Amino acid sequence: AATEQMTALESLVRRAVREQPVWDFHTHLYPPSFGTPFSGAANGADPKGLMLWGIDELLTYHYLVAEVFRVVPARQLPYDDFWRMTKSEQADHIWKHLFLERSPISEACRGVLTTLQRLGLDPGDRDLQGYRGWFAQQDPNRQIDRVMEIAGVSRITMTNAVFDDNERQRWLENQDVGADSRFAAVLRFDPLLCDWPHAAARLTEWGYPVGPTLDDEGVEQGRRFLRDWISRTRAIYCAVSLPPEFLYDGMEDSRISSQVLRRIVAPVLEETNMPLALMIGSKRGVNPQLRDGGDMVGLADVASVARICADLPRNRLFCTMLARENQHELAVAARKFRNLMVFGCWWFVNNPSLIDEITRMRVELLGVSFIPQHSDARVLDQLIYKWDHSRELIANVLVDKYRDVAATGWRPTEAEIRRDVRLYFHDNMANFLASP
Ligand code: RAT
Ligand code: ZN
Missing domain, CATH: 3.20.20.140 (Metal-dependent hydrolases)
Incomplete structure (x- = not known):
């Protein structure tokens, strides 16, 4: 008892x-x-907008930027080259080096996986393009309600x-x-x-x-x-x-x-x-x-x-x-x-x-x-x-x-x-x- x-x-x-x-x-x-630099299904992206959301922003979180520079040799990617990439290219780079070429077990990496999972996407798919497609169909304003609800x-x-x-x-x-x-x-x-x-x-x-x-x-x-x-x-x-x-x-x-x-x-x-x-x-x-x-x-x-x-x-x-x-x-x-x-x-x-x-x-x-x-x-x-x-x-x-x-x-x-x-x-x- x-x-x-x-x-x-x-x-x-x-x-x-x-x-x-x-x-x-x-x-x-x-x-x-x-403003939001990634407008998803809504119109009107604002490149300097402050509302960040979506998979490319998740992957280029500064915690992950710091982590990716540890594992990619300086001769392969100087800092400036990284910063010259588009947001999606940076996200691809981080996905490749921190998720695919080594396991995503740091807290910041794991966070991306938990987020995808609870949004109803399957991290097991390892399908970055698929996740992008899903986010592109969302409306940022409605995504706020959804995320607040889930969290x-x-x-x-x-x-x-x-x-x-x-x-x-x-x-x-x-x-x-x-x-x-x-x-x-x-x-x-x-x-x-x-x-x-x-x-x-x-x-x-x-x-x-x-x-x-x-x-x-x-x-x-x-x-x-x-x-x-x-x-x-x-x-x-x-x-x-x-x-x-x-x-x-x-x-x-x-x-x-x-x-x-x-x-x-x-x-x-x-x-x-x-x-x-x-x-x-x-x-x-x-x-x-x-x-x-x-x-x-x-x-x-x-x-x-x-x-x-x-x-x-x-x-x-x-x-x-x-x-x-x-x-x-x-x-x-x-x-x-x-x-x-x-x-x-x-x-x-x-x-x-x-x-x-x-x-x-x-x-x-x-x-x-x-x-x-x-x-x-x-x-x-x-x-x-x-x-x-x-x-x-x-x-x-x-x-x-x-x-x-x-x-x-x-x-x-x-x-x-x-x-x-x-x-x-x-x-x-x-x-x-x-x-x-
Ligand atoms: O945790 C962070 O994202 C930091 O970059 C800082 O923003 C810190 O939290 C702060 O508010 O200065
Ligand atoms: Zn802060």
Whole structure:
């Protein structure tokens, strides 16, 4: 009878995790209003469009670009030759070298297979032309609904990079560009904190005159810039990615990044009642030839995050870190500060073995008070595999944790399990966004 109860508990947990719709905390996905370079059955491809979907985009994901350069000798394919190929030629190249000439067992390769399978295509066919034919018949807008349905995603959070000219122009030209209710905007402004001279020059050019050092007038202009863009995009939070070297030393810290954070970003976010997401640990462009795939991981300073939480108690921070070695300290920091919400297994830690390890540790230290995962999908269809794989791993952890308490005689009810899973996949994000 005891084992029967355990099996019942396990299937309850697995079902709850499978069925709970998720608000995806962080992606790089866009609705069709931002244009799509591959229009499928719809008319009107936009070569610089931001909505990426389909098999060629899946295969040319920057995770796979980095992997293919490892296995093809430099003399056979110099970087420039790869970048001169069309998207389909690049996809053919990756398919040949990473799927056919060696087995696709890396997480990024496996992801393509899971995605095809759950879309109803058979990876066993190994028929790239056939998959292309199928995608070419789909309508991008309807594909969004289909993918969200299969992945169990009820809201997609974008990353709206205001310093990206292509994207900024689209917001300026069409005030309804972000109006698709399936998507929520996030204002992303890395240069404000990472490269002030560049940010200041751009702000000045855009009608917000600020100097290379920060005086009171510059602070006012910086705040006005943020307010304008928060209202234009109707962002639900703001975000920055910071390098491993990022430091914050406290109220007296005169670094320009600390001043911008304290004097411009924090006050505007407080007045708009909005959290800031910090993604820390990515060293940009250690191999620029790989483009998006050329960034490295580095150990970051968790103490700086703790100091920000202490110095800015009226601000709320979401935080994720890229280095495996930072995960434990970050979870401990979250125990100290309720204005810190840990989220996701980001990029190089978004691998089964590490998701398992990190999620277990977080449950043990934080109970249900964190956001276990985000997809970081750049290609629409990736939502399927990212969530499929993560749901399975999160369920494994939860099964063990509920079993441990059940062994004491504490029997979690189905309603309680569903409540907890809803916190992980939806309510923690919603509550943290809303709470003053
Ligand atoms: O995971 C990724 O796709 C990275 O290229 C980055 O986009 C990272 O997630 C980021 O948001 O900076
Ligand atoms: Zn990202």
